[in-house]
Amino acid sequence: MIPLSYFLVFAAALFSIGLYGVLARRNAIAILMGVELMLNAVNINLVAFWRYITPTQIAGQAFAVMVFAVAAAEVAVGLALVISIYRRRNTVVADDIDLLKF
Amino acid sequence: MNVQDLYAISPLIVLVTWATLLILVDVYIIRDRNGGTPILAALGLLVAMGFAIAQTGQQYTAFNGMAVVDGFAIFLQVLFLGSGLVGIALAYNYLQRMGIERSEYYILLLYSISGMMLMAIAADLIVVFLALELLSIPLYVLAGFGRPKVEPEEAALKYFLLGAFAGGFVVYGIALAFGATATTSLAGIVQAVNAGSANLTLLSIGAALILIGLGFKVAAVPFHMWTPDVYQGAPSAVTAFMSVGAKAGGFAALLRVFVSALPELAADLSPVLWVLAALTMILGNVVAIAQGNIKRLLAYSSIAHAGYILMALVVFGNTQVSSDAVAAALFYLVAYAVTSFGAWAVVIALEKAEQKGLALDDYAGLGRKYPGLAAAMAVFMLSFTGVPPTLGFVGKLYLFRTVLEGGFIWLAVIGVLTSLVSAYYYLRIVVIMYMRDGDPQVHAEPWLRLTAGVTAVATVVLSLYAGPLFAWASQAVLKLF
Numbered sequence A: 001m002i003p004l005s006y007f008l009v010f011a012a013a014l015f016s017i018g019l020y021g022v023l024a025r026r027n028a029i030a031i032l033m034g035v036e037l038m039l040n041a042v043n044i045n046l047v048a049f050w051r052y053i054t055p056t057q058i059a060g061q062a063f064a065v066m067v068f069a070v071a072a073a074e075v076a077v078g079l080a081l082v083i084s085i086y087r088r089r090n091t092v093v094a095d096d097i098d099l100l101k102f
Numbered sequence B: 001m002n003v004q005d006l007y008a009i010s011p012l013i014v015l016v017t018w019a020t021l022l023i024l025v026d027v028y029i030i031r032d033r034n035g036g037t038p039i040l041a042a043l044g045l046l047v048a049m050g051f052a053i054a055q056t057g058q059q060y061t062a063f064n065g066m067a068v069v070d071g072f073a074i075f076l077q078v079l080f081l082g083s084g085l086v087g088i089a090l091a092y093n094y095l096q097r098m099g100i101e102r103s104e105y106y107i108l109l110l111y112s113i114s115g116m117m118l119m120a121i122a123a124d125l126i127v128v129f130l131a132l133e134l135l136s137i138p139l140y141v142l143a144g145f146g147r148p149k150v151e152p153e154e155a156a157l158k159y160f161l162l163g164a165f166a167g168g169f170v171v172y173g174i175a176l177a178f179g180a181t182a183t184t185s186l187a188g189i190v191q192a193v194n195a196g197s198a199n200l201t202l203l204s205i206g207a208a209l210i211l212i213g214l215g216f217k218v219a220a221v222p223f224h225m226w227t228p229d230v231y232q233g234a235p236s237a238v239t240a241f242m243s244v245g246a247k248a249g250g251f252a253a254l255l256r257v258f259v260s261a262l263p264e265l266a267a268d269l270s271p272v273l274w275v276l277a278a279l280t281m282i283l284g285n286v287v288a289i290a291q292g293n294i295k296r297l298l299a300y301s302s303i304a305h306a307g308y309i310l311m312a313l314v315v316f317g318n319t320q321v322s323s324d325a326v327a328a329a330l331f332y333l334v335a336y337a338v339t340s341f342g343a344w345a346v347v348i349a350l351e352k353a354e355q356k357g358l359a360l361d362d363y364a365g366l367g368r369k370y371p372g373l374a375a376a377m378a379v380f381m382l383s384f385t386g387v388p389p390t391l392g393f394v395g396k397l398y399l400f401r402t403v404l405e406g407g408f409i410w411l412a413v414i415g416v417l418t419s420l421v422s423a424y425y426y427l428r429i430v431v432i433m434y435m436r437d438g439d440p441q442v443h444a445e446p447w448l449r450l451t452a453g454v455t456a457v458a459t460v461v462l463s464l465y466a467g468p469l470f471a472w473a474s475q476a477v478l479k480l481f
Helices: A004-024 A028-052 A059-089 B003-008 B010-030 B037-054 B071-097 B104-121 B125-143 B150-181 B186-195 B200-218 B226-233 B236-261 B263-289 B294-314 B319-350 B371-385 B391-405 B409-435 B446-464 B466-475
Strands: B060-062 B067-069
Touching: A004 A028, A004 B150, A028 A059, A028 B150, A059 B125, A059 B150, B003 B010, B003 B060, B003 B067, B010 B037, B010 B071, B010 B104, B037 B071, B037 B104, B067 B071, B067 B104, B071 B104, B071 B236, B071 B319, B071 B446, B071 B466, B104 B125, B104 B236, B125 B150, B125 B200, B125 B236, B150 B186, B150 B200, B150 B226, B186 B200, B186 B236, B200 B236, B200 B263, B200 B294, B226 B236, B226 B294, B236 B263, B236 B294, B236 B319, B263 B294, B263 B409, B294 B319, B294 B391, B294 B409, B319 B371, B319 B391, B319 B446, B319 B466, B371 B391, B371 B409, B371 B446, B391 B409, B391 B446, B391 B466, B446 B466
Parallel strands: none
Antiparallel strands: B060 B067
């Protein structure tokens, strides 16, 4: 059987790629995709931990399903906000959305 | 699931049902904008508060240890419901004046509060995550409530992106904690650590990630960058609610998770929290000096106050002090809530459309033209600074005391010094109000006057009778078993 650490390293790599996407990309949609990658890394972790550590309990799987549901709800709100901005500004690039400065 | 489980979450059930029915009532029965919806929403909050108060003194877990009813949960639930009531009072006329009167505001407010209440009773990391998102998602929409204007939309997008980002950290941390201890229940984590079956390295990494994610929520430095922008862009009534509710929700999670589940990790995490608290206090107070916009100034002030509350968390591993620290943090949250809502009520009274009326210079002459409002604002500024006799002073006193008991003398010194720095910008507002001539334009509607008046009186009077309030907060110690 594949050792647990393979899954954890893969999930950590996926999380880091998502993190890089959030920090480096300027397009709001791409940032959102980075966040989704981070959440997917979490799901891989949860399912791997469930399979290797607590295979008799359902908590790990149930948690993964909850993460899906929450991610979907978040994206629904996020895309609505992006569309709302796009209609007004014709851009979703974070550098152009600069009225409120950091 | 039995009757007691349902009774444990009865305030939550009432609030969520009420909010859901209110959507239908608003669409099919009330129809005209802003008719009875705010009153009905306030009524729902009061009913839920009744259910929460009815549980006072009880102590039990529900849903197989997923939820817990204890003093901490009840105290925070009452605080959240109360801040919802103020949130409605602040918004009632403000939304009309700004031309964004939509009754969704009140419904989203109720949903967001239900998330905060779930956070207060959470005894399992899954519930913590769910509560965090339930709290945040309605707030993202509320932050953009001023649409179709540019600033609120930007604020909402910024808040959303950073909030979702932070949520990713929290849930990754929770997944690692699950892997380290084979459970997500807070009580189970304590058992696993005590039994020696937990992987402490993995648990520490998980706890650190949870800390990062929640650090975003409570606006701790270095995770604070979004705060001034979002606070400035969002409608002021939303900002007021966000600065109190979202912060208190984040701290509810931090206190619950760290104090009750992870005291064994204190050796690793206390220094990190020490640095976070010190940085937050220093940066929040120093940068606030340079602000010319009252909303940005209050945003940095809220960052600084998050730093003061974080001080209570630094001692979380010391079991002799930690229950005192929780009580001090809860007391400070109440003090901050009362003061902050009052200050925002004054800001809302002076705000005009198109982000006007928010410069500090717009407060010139307020003392002569509107002495009542100016006096209230002066009280709030003194309370933020921590000058007696105000709630802010008593709150800081309790916080510094617990930090000293925990043996963190330098942190208390930093806290006192940064309070001195903060006096500069808080008192500058008082000076502008009373010493400079000007012609401020004020829309002090009855609800705003009431909020400012009641919070100003409460800030002073409650500080004189702080003992009973602190005793109530002391009963709110965390119990999981």
